[in-house]
Amino acid sequence: xxxxxxxxxxxxxxxxxxxxxxxxxxxxxxxxxxxxxxxxxxxxxxxxxxxxxxxxxxxxxxxxxxxxxxxxxxxxxxxxxxxxxxxxxxxxxxxxxxxxxxxxxxxxxxxxxxxxxxxxxxxxxxxxxxxxxxxxxxxxxxxxxxxxxxxxxxxxxxxxxxxxxxxxxxxxxxxxxxxxxxxxxxxxxxxxxxxxxxxxxxxxxxxxxxxxxxxxxxxxxxxxxxxxxxxxxxxxxxxxxxxxxxxxxxxxxxxxxxxxxxxxxxxxxxxxxxxxxxxxxxxxxxxxxxxxxx
Ligand code: G1P
Numbered sequence: 001x002x003x004x005x006x007x008x009x010x011x012x013x014x015x016x017x018x019x020x021x022x023x024x025x026x027x028x029x030x031x032x033x034x035x036x037x038x039x040x041x042x043x044x045x046x047x048x049x050x051x052x053x054x055x056x057x058x059x060x061x062x063x064x065x066x067x068x069x070x071x072x073x074x075x076x077x078x079x080x081x082x083x084x085x086x087x088x089x090x091x092x093x094x095x096x097x098x099x100x101x102x103x104x105x106x107x108x109x110x111x112x113x114x115x116x117x118x119x120x121x122x123x124x125x126x127x128x129x130x131x132x133x134x135x136x137x138x139x140x141x142x143x144x145x146x147x148x149x150x151x152x153x154x155x156x157x158x159x160x161x162x163x164x165x166x167x168x169x170x171x172x173x174x175x176x177x178x179x180x181x182x183x184x185x186x187x188x189x190x191x192x193x194x195x196x197x198x199x200x201x202x203x204x205x206x207x208x209x210x211x212x213x214x215x216x217x218x219x220x221x222x223x224x225x226x227x228x229x230x231x232x233x234x235x236x237x238x239x240x241x242x243x244x245x246x247x248x249x250x251x252x253x254x255x256x257x258x259x260x261x262x263x264x265x266x267x268x269x270x271x272x273x274x275x276x277x278x279x280x281x282x283x284x285x286x287x288x289x290x291x292x293x294x
Pocket of ligand 1: 113133135136172173174175193194205206207208233234
């Protein structure tokens with residue numbers, strides 16, 4: 001039986017080595033690279049908080065302790081800023097430590113996304129939970145996580161966020177197929193991790209937002225290394241789908257791959273354009289450089 005419980009906890013796997021972004025990530029966790037002036041992981045934490053979830057389980061590894069510091073209170077700095085009359089900045093700093101409650105667990109060796117999620121088992125217990133991958137930023141008026149919780153509550157089945165991708169990008173994603181049940185919902189019947197273009201069941205790619213029932217932990221425990229020799233979350237999800245059903249959800253919003261160099265630049269521009277303190281200057285600048293180049 002699937003538990004009819006509320007989604008109260010989120011997992012952020014953050015143990016990856018960030019090799020796609022070297023040399024920037026040699027000493028700095030990729031999760032702390034800023035989008036304008038906010039680290040990507042803070043944007044993810046804010047999405048979680050806006051969806052009404054207060055507890056985040058951070059799966060970390062060696063060299064990632066700066067992430068915990070980022071969400072911790074920094075009293076000395078706050079007091080210094082207050083003494084200097086920089087009240088607004090002090091307040092922003094305070095807010096950072098109040099976004100969510102962070103519990104961290106270390107993944108002993110990088111054995112893949114499935115293994116990272118399994119590390120959260122003892123803290124999650126017997127409840128459904130959200131997984132958010134830090135590279136995937138989704139900018140939307142209703143947080144993507146909230147949209148997915150609504151879908152979970154409606155169907156009482158695990159949910160994965162999907163988006164259509166061009167054929168040449170299929171092999172970079174988990175790909176799903178199934179039967180359309182509403183404008184944005186698909187009852188899934190197949191999931192494959194990074195198939196070749198010609199073997200893909202569709203062009204619907206998994207984006208890094210999942211709601212999973214706790215049965216996933218037992219399935220993950222039984223999952224053998226798959227693609228790239230890693231314990232793949234998609235492989236365990238495929239078994240969960242066959243046992244309990246799984247909904248694919250075409251979310252509303254714009255997704256940026258902040259783990260890719262070009263995607264990171266796009267995210268910076270998109271988020272900067274939402275900032276009244278920066279947007280007008282940025283638009284002027286972009287107009288100027290475009291006209292200089294044409
Ligand atoms: C992971 C998942 C993949 C998913 C992707 C989304 O892959 O394994 O199924 O489509 O995230 O970003 P990764 O990009 O970590 O290799």
